[in-house]
Amino acid sequence: MQRYFIPNGTSSLSKNDQHHIKHVMRMKSHDHVIICNEACYISEVIIADEVTFKHIKALPKIHKRHVVLVQGLPKHPKIETTIKYATMAGVDKIILLPMKYSVVKDLPSDQKQLRYHMISKEAAELSHRDDIPEIKFVSKLEDITLFNKTYLFDELSKHMIQDDTHDPVMIIIGPEGGIHQDERDYLTSKGALSTSLGPLIYASEIAGVLAIQTLMTFL
Template sequence: MTPPLFLLDDLSAAKVGGQLVLTGSEARHAVTVKRLAVAEEVLLSDGRGRRVRAVVATIERGGSARGGGDGDRVGLTVLSVEDVRGADPRFVVVQALPKGERAELAVEVLTELGVDEIVPWSASRSISQWRAGEKVDKGVAKWRRTAAEAAKQSRRSTLPEVAGLRSTTEVCQLIRQAELSLVLHEDAADALTATVLPPTGSVVIVVGPEGGIAEDELASFTAAGARAVRLGTEVMRTSTAGAAALSVLSALTGRWA
């Protein structure tokens, strides 16, 4: 079984035989949820590609006698250090805001499947809307937390970037800057499976809301350089369509070879 992965912001000085310490929420999770014991192996990542395999050397329990307090500390001895390169091309999913818990599901599954960046999009037909100000900040923060947890679950060495909320105009700017941009649309003539991907750069995949992409939005995206494609004959929910598209494209690039 693959060892559990924990996030540690700074792994720049990690070297074989060296010592590292988990503190805060990651140590609390290691002690109270994973119930790590001395001599168990773990994985560590800084979220930017550095991956460390280590073994638990010491466990100090803070708070109550049963552990779980803010003073928990896990001492680790480094076994190996690896720098994982990012994949090419880079996949950017523009995700229209789903409703309720489906937003977390979309972010979670996209992260597990290897997305490089998630861009929340305020589509005109989105049932859920983040109003300007505090709600936007909370929404983005929640997506980032969900992505971090999903990255740990899937043992990813890099965290996907979660951008701030984008308008349709701002999504058009992303499309213009990308090597290839695709809009998932049920009435598109071209199949996603026939897509020829660029060897490098960024590929933008736009996923519409439950009510579908509005005609004026689709027109704006295609005018900016995007191409409409379909996944198949079935109509998927917005929370699963992006994951299905990402799976197809990952297979086409050889990421899963």
């Protein structure tokens, strides 16, 4: 069943989603979709000049561990890979920032940020999530408040990740060039635990997704 999200602060479908219902899916009044806005419902659409809906049945909420991914900015196409698959893996928030080894130093334009949000929205629909993760951009590590459980995934670490608790967790992944020693020292001084996904080295754009899957627990 097709899933749609209500934009924050509104009670109606976006113009793009209304177009999708009418002209792409070619739905008719009384067809059923899933509408999500904090909670998800099986809903009946009413097709007129504007597409509206009526909730029929509430769906069970997915309860999962709260996971935040901090990702050092990779090159442009790789950001989209990270956002798409981190969303599908269940991340709650993605924080993107330039790090010392980032090739890309500038934060994305407003247009690119809108595109990233659309990628996340589509991935949330495909994976049948209840919500769309927040995507935030910061200019430096010092702007981030670490969690009590913060893991720095570092190729130099020999400590394999072992954590099957339900506590909120923050994951930090470096860009293509890895973690600079100054960043490593700063993060560990703030309480981040240096850890590893194993003996293999993974590309930056997928390392975060693997870390999320390793740490994700459903309640």
